Amino acid sequence: MNFWHAVGAIVWKDIRAEARTKDIFSSMFVFALLSVIVFNFAFQLRVADMKSVVPGMLWVAISFAGTLGLNRAFVIEMDKGSLAGLLLAPMDRAAIYFGKTLGNLLFMLIVEAVLLPLIMIFFNLSLFSVPHLLVLLLGTIGFAVVGTIFSAIAVNTRARDVLLPILLFPVLVPVLVSGANMTGMLLDGYGFRDILGNLQFVLFYDLVFAVLAYLTFDFVVEE
Amino acid sequence: MAADAVLRQREDVSNGSPAGEAGDPPPMIELRKVTKAFGRKMVLRGIDLNVAVGESLVIFGPNGAGKTTLIRILAGLSRPTGGTLRVGGLNMATHSDGIRGHLGVVSHAPLLYDSLTGEENLRFFASLYGLANPEARIMSMLEQVGLVQRRKDLVRTYSRGMVQRLAIARAVLHDPEVLLLDEPDTGLDPQAAEMLHDLLARLGRESDRTIITITHSLERGLSTADRVALLVNGRIAFLADAQGLGPQEFRPLYDQYVGGGR
Amino acid sequence: MQRSEQTLTTLTVIAGLAVLVAAYLALVVAPPALGPSGQNLGPDLTAAQRIIYFHVPSAWVSMLAFAVTMVASIGYLRTGNQRWDIAALSSAEIGIAFTIAVLGSGSVWAKPAWNTWWTWDPRLTTYTIVFLLYVSYFMLRGSMDDPARRARFAAVYGIFAFVSVPITFFSIRWWRTIHPVLFDAQNFGLSSGMKPVFFYCLATFTLLYMVFLLHRMRLEETREEVEELKEQLGY
Numbered sequence: 017m018n019f020w021h022a023v024g025a026i027v028w029k030d031i032r033a034e035a036r037t038k039d040i041f042s043s044m045f046v047f048a049l050l051s052v053i054v055f056n057f058a059f060q061l062r063v064a065d066m067k068s069v070v071p072g073m074l075w076v077a078i079s080f081a082g083t084l085g086l087n088r089a090f091v092i093e094m095d096k097g098s099l100a101g102l103l104l105a106p107m108d109r110a111a112i113y114f115g116k117t118l119g120n121l122l123f124m125l126i127v128e129a130v131l132l133p134l135i136m137i138f139f140n141l142s143l144f145s146v147p148h149l150l151v152l153l154l155g156t157i158g159f160a161v162v163g164t165i166f167s168a169i170a171v172n173t174r175a176r177d178v179l180l181p182i183l184l185f186p187v188l189v190p191v192l193v194s195g196a197n198m199t200g201m202l203l204d205g206y207g208f209r210d211i212l213g214n215l216q217f218v219l220f221y222d223l224v225f226a227v228l229a230y231l232t233f234d235f236v237v238e239e
Numbered sequence: 240m241a242a243d244a245v246l247r248q249r250e251d252v253s254n255g256s257p258a259g260e261a262g263d264p265p266p267m268i269e270l271r272k273v274t275k276a277f278g279r280k281m282v283l284r285g286i287d288l289n290v291a292v293g294e295s296l297v298i299f300g301p302n303g304a305g306k307t308t309l310i311r312i313l314a315g316l317s318r319p320t321g322g323t324l325r326v327g328g329l330n331m332a333t334h335s336d337g338i339r340g341h342l343g344v345v346s347h348a349p350l351l352y353d354s355l356t357g358e359e360n361l362r363f364f365a366s367l368y369g370l371a372n373p374e375a376r377i378m379s380m381l382e383q384v385g386l387v388q389r390r391k392d393l394v395r396t397y398s399r400g401m402v403q404r405l406a407i408a409r410a411v412l413h414d415p416e417v418l419l420l421d422e423p424d425t426g427l428d429p430q431a432a433e434m435l436h437d438l439l440a441r442l443g444r445e446s447d448r449t450i451i452t453i454t455h456s457l458e459r460g461l462s463t464a465d466r467v468a469l470l471v472n473g474r475i476a477f478l479a480d481a482q483g484l485g486p487q488e489f490r491p492l493y494d495q496y497v498g499g500g501r
Numbered sequence: 502m503q504r505s506e507q508t509l510t511t512l513t514v515i516a517g518l519a520v521l522v523a524a525y526l527a528l529v530v531a532p533p534a535l536g537p538s539g540q541n542l543g544p545d546l547t548a549a550q551r552i553i554y555f556h557v558p559s560a561w562v563s564m565l566a567f568a569v570t571m572v573a574s575i576g577y578l579r580t581g582n583q584r585w586d587i588a589a590l591s592s593a594e595i596g597i598a599f600t601i602a603v604l605g606s607g608s609v610w611a612k613p614a615w616n617t618w619w620t621w622d623p624r625l626t627t628y629t630i631v632f633l634l635y636v637s638y639f640m641l642r643g644s645m646d647d648p649a650r651r652a653r654f655a656a657v658y659g660i661f662a663f664v665s666v667p668i669t670f671f672s673i674r675w676w677r678t679i680h681p682v683l684f685d686a687q688n689f690g691l692s693s694g695m696k697p698v699f700f701y702c703l704a705t706f707t708l709l710y711m712v713f714l715l716h717r718m719r720l721e722e723t724r725e726e727v728e729e730l731k732e733q734l735g736y
Contacts, residue, residue, distance in 0.1 A: 018369060025366035033354040036393070101350035101409075103316055105367035106340030162661070169654050175644040182640055183658060186633040187665045190672035197676050214675060221668055228664060232657045235578055239317045239650070278648040279732050 022107040026115025030089070031122065040088045044127045048081035052135060066139055071199035074135060074143070075155070075192050081131075082124050082159050083184065086167040087177045089120055103237060113165065113233040121160040128152055147208040148199065154218045155195035161222055162187055165229040168236050194218050265328060267292045267417060267449040268313065273322035275308050282308045284473035286322070292416075293447040297460040297481070300470035301497050306453045309470065310346070310421045313451065315339045326417065340368060343410035345439075346421040349402045350409070353395040357386055357405050360394060361412060368413040380408040384438060400431035404438065411442050418443060420452040424459075432456075436463070457486045457493075471496050509715055516712040519705040527554035527702060532694035549613040554699060556606040558706035559599045560624075563631060564666075565710060566596030570638075571663035574656035583725070584718075586652035589659055590642070591717035595710060597635040603628050623674040630669050634662040 034040055055073040056066075063069055093099040102112050132143050163184055170180040185192075195218070198211045266289040275283040282305045290296050300306050311317040312324060315335045324331040326338045344350075351360050361380065365373035381387045384404040394402065403423060410418065420439065424432040436459055443450045443463075454460045461467060461481055467489070469477035476496040531554065533547045569592040577585035607625050608618050619625070641658055645651035 021369065022367050025363055029352065029355065029359075029363045032359060033352055036354045097346075097348035098350050098352055100316060100346070100348065101364070102367070104314060104339055104342070104344055104350070105364070106336055106338075106369075107367060108336060165657070166661075169641070169657065172650065172654070173641065173644040174646070175640070179640065179644055182637050186630050186637055187661055189630055190665065190668045193669075193672045193676050217672065217675065224664065224668070225661070228661060232578070232660065235653050235657055239311070278646075279729060 019108055019111050022105065022111040023115045023118065026102070026112065027118045027122070030116070030119035033092075034123065040085050040123055041126065043088065044081040044085040044123065045130055047084050048077045048127055048131050049134065051077035051080050052131070052138065056138065067141060067203055068200075070135065070139055070141060070143075070203065071196040074131075074199060075196045077131065078124070078128060078152075078156070079159070079185070079188070079192065081127055082120075082156075082163060083181050085123050085127070086120055086160075086163040086184075087170075087180055089116060089123075089164075090167045090171045091176075099237070109234050109237055110230050112237065113168075113229060116168075117160050117164040117229075120164050121157060124156050124160060125153070128156065141203065143199070143203075145202060147211060148202050151195060151198045151202070151211065151215065151218075154215060154222060155191050157222045158191040158218060158225065159188065161226045161229060165233055165236060168233070172236075190221050191218060194221075264292060266290055267294070267327060268451070269323075269325040271323045271325075273309075273312065273319045273324060275305070275312060275317065276320045282473055283312075283319070286475060288468070288475060288478070290449055290451060292449055295443065295450045295452070295463060295465045296468060297452045297454060297464035297466075298468045298470055299454070299457070299460060299493065304470045305473045306470050307346075307421055310344070310419050310451070310453060313417075314342055314344045314419055340413065341416045342419060343413070343415035343417070344419045344421070345403070345406050345410045345423045347423065347425040349394075349406045351394050351402065351405060354393060356391050356393055357381070357397070358390040360405065361408060364409050364412055370413060376412060380412055383442070384408045398431075399426050400428070400434070403427065403431075403435055407435070407438060407442070414446065416446075416448060418448050418450045420450065420454075422453050422455065424454065424456065457489060461486060461489060469493065469496055509712075509719070512708075512712050512715070516705070516708045519708055523554070523702045523705040526698045527551055531698040545613040549610055552606050552610045554702045556603060556610060557699070558703045559602040559606060560628065561703060562706050562710045563596050563599040563603055563628065565707070566592045566599065566714075567631065567635075567663050567666065569714070570596065570659045574659035577652055577656045583648075583652065584722075586656065587718050587721045587725075588714075589652075589656065591714055591721060593635060593638055593659070594717060595713045597632065597639070599710070600628060600632045600635060604632060623670060626673050627666065627670040631666060634665070638662060 052073060055069065055076070059066065059069045059073075090099075093102070099112075103109065136142055136144070163180075166183045166187075167180050170176060170183060173179050194214050198214050201211055268288070268290040270286045270288040273283060273286040274281065286309065298306055298309070308317065312319050312331075313326075315331055315338060318332070327341065329338055331338055352363070355363065358377065358381070361377045362373060365377060370376055378387070381390050384407055386401060386404055386408070389397065389401065394405065397405065407423070418439075423439070424435055427435060439450075439452075440463055442448070452460065452463070461484055464481040467477075467479055467481045467484060468475050469492070477492060528551060531551065533550075570589045573585045573589035573592060576582070577589060604625070607620075607628070611617055611620050638655060638658055642651055642655050645654060
């Protein structure tokens with residue numbers, strides 16, 4: 017059956033279900049907010065210019081919240097056994113991967129959209145420029161692309177939730193480093209041209225791992 | 240005695256090669272030397288079985304015999320360690336994506352989404368199966384399983400019986416040629432179970448579906464089956480026509496094959 | 502069976518001897534390194550610099566082992582043959598050992614060289630990430646019981662992990678051009694006197710890796726056999 021049709025159906029289903037319970041979104045958002053506040057206290061007394069810690073703090077908050085969201089997205093499928101329902105459908109199993117990834121991406125972007133204004137208010141900084149939104153988008157895509165398949169792996173292990181960050185963060189380093197770097201550069205007044213190279217690099221990361229995930233997802237869900 | 244004669248006749252059939260002589264129409268499902276191991280643990284030790292088009296096969300067996308594993312392999316959810324599975328002439332190993340569109344599965348886990356309504360669940364699966372006229376089909380299914388009233392309620396609010404009925408609707412939504420049922424009446428009170436069985440019988444008979452059922456209820460199973468199989472310790476210990484085979488005849492057979500040691 | 506055992510024993514002996522020779526060459530024979538403009542480095546640094554004969558080959562083996570794990574992972578996914586999984590696992594074990602060696606020797610070198618136990622230059626940082634990737638690989642394996650699934654998941658992760666390494670290296674290097682770190686770990690060129698010793702050590706370490714790998718694989722295969730026998734006997 018039509019691949020992208022199935023992907024769309026899965027995304028729509030996840031949005032629908034989430035819109036009702038708001039489980040994932042609320043826990044992600046609260047966690048991100050708490051991270052930001054905790055970091056604020058952690059650095060306030062020692063750092064003269066809070067602007068210098070904002071990039072790292074932003075990306076760490078996104079990572080932690082993102083990991084939380086990723087976990088819950090797949091746990092829900094596993095617990096009710098509904099993943100089997102998806103596996104039974106006559107489509108390429110990769111459609112499940114893309115559907116879940118897009119869903120996760122969407123949730124994360126929504127959390128970021130709510131987080132950014134708050135950071136603006138807390139630190140009196142603007143992170144809303146178009147270049148920065150692009151940075152966030154590509155970085156979050158990288159996060160979702162790798163995080164989704166790793167959460168599909170982690171959810172099948174004994175350690176479950178605990179394992180996902182362990183698997184994910186070392187592989188995610190390029191995204192975090194580049195993301196924090198670009199956020200910092202933009203805050204320091206650099207322009208789009210200055211970050212273009214770095215941006216392309218993150219795009220490259222996204223593509224490489226999306227392809228890799230597409231090729232290996234079957235092995236993760238089959239039994 | 241009657242029981243002995245029955246036994247001898249059964250053994251003749253079960254000792255022969257998988258049912259089907261030359262000249263019969265090709266079977267819907269063919270299992271050849273199918274094995275499944277989980278690590279070092281052998282769960283299925285060589286299954287050879289043919290199921291004809293429109294046939295209703297009921298599989299009995301003690302827990303741990305490998306029944307669910309077999310159904311999972313038939314459904315394309317699990318890959319056999321060895322052997323081949325053909326459905327409608329196509330090899331499951333290479334044509335899994337396509338074959339699955341012709342299978343419907345009801346298991347004891349509902350495979351449904353709690354936070355969606357009954358209707359939304361069906362709509363979702365209709366999308367996945369690429370149905371042409373989803374709304375009409377969904378309504379028709381809801382009517383057949385008697386859930387039209389509750390279709391806009393979240394599945395979370397359904398009773399176990401209702402959940403299973405919706406699961407059946409989901410399984411038959413795309414009008415599959417093959418229906419796989421893995422103890423669908425688990426956790427249902429006798430009344431709900433009865434309703435379920437009637438529903439399944441009705442849906443099964445129409446469109447000449449091939450049905451494979453795993454169940455623990457001897458009476459129900461034997462009455463609806465064309466053929467009966469007994470799966471013990473990963474092997475088909477017994478396979479015979481269900482005609483004239485009632486619980487009284489079957490019980491001693493069951494005990495014999497299952498009770499007697501490894 | 503006997504012949505391959507003999508080969509392995511021979512190889513092991515050769516490797517052992519080669520390592521002894523390498524130690525001698527590195528510590529005694531190799532000429533002392535000079536600074537970038539040809540100056541003398543002082544006794545501490547000159548001695549410490551000899552770590553290069555250990556540090557860099559270890560890094561090479563660590564990467565090689567990781568690459569082998571990835572290739573074996575691909576092999577496993579394509580064929581389902583358990584030998585590939587055993588190769589992946591064995592190579593990863595050896596790799597993590599050599600990675601620790603890289604980090605340790607890097608640290609030991611850094612102290613006399615720059616008076617700091619650690620430097621976040623791209624190479625060492627990348628190797629720290631490599632170490633973490635290895636650890637994650639083993640944690641993943643450790644948290645799964647079903648052997649087939651464990652092999653499959655580990656294989657998928659092994660591929661992702663290795664692919665991420667060059668990307669990580671470049672991202673950190675990029676970051677560094679914006680925030681330059683004061684020290685660069687490999688500031689010492691190899692003079693013509695040092696080169697032969699260096700390459701000999703490189704070859705020795707590679708041989709050592711292969712010997713370790715073969716031994717480890719053999720150990721794992723034997724363990725599998727024992728488990729099967731136990732299963733057959735009904736334990």
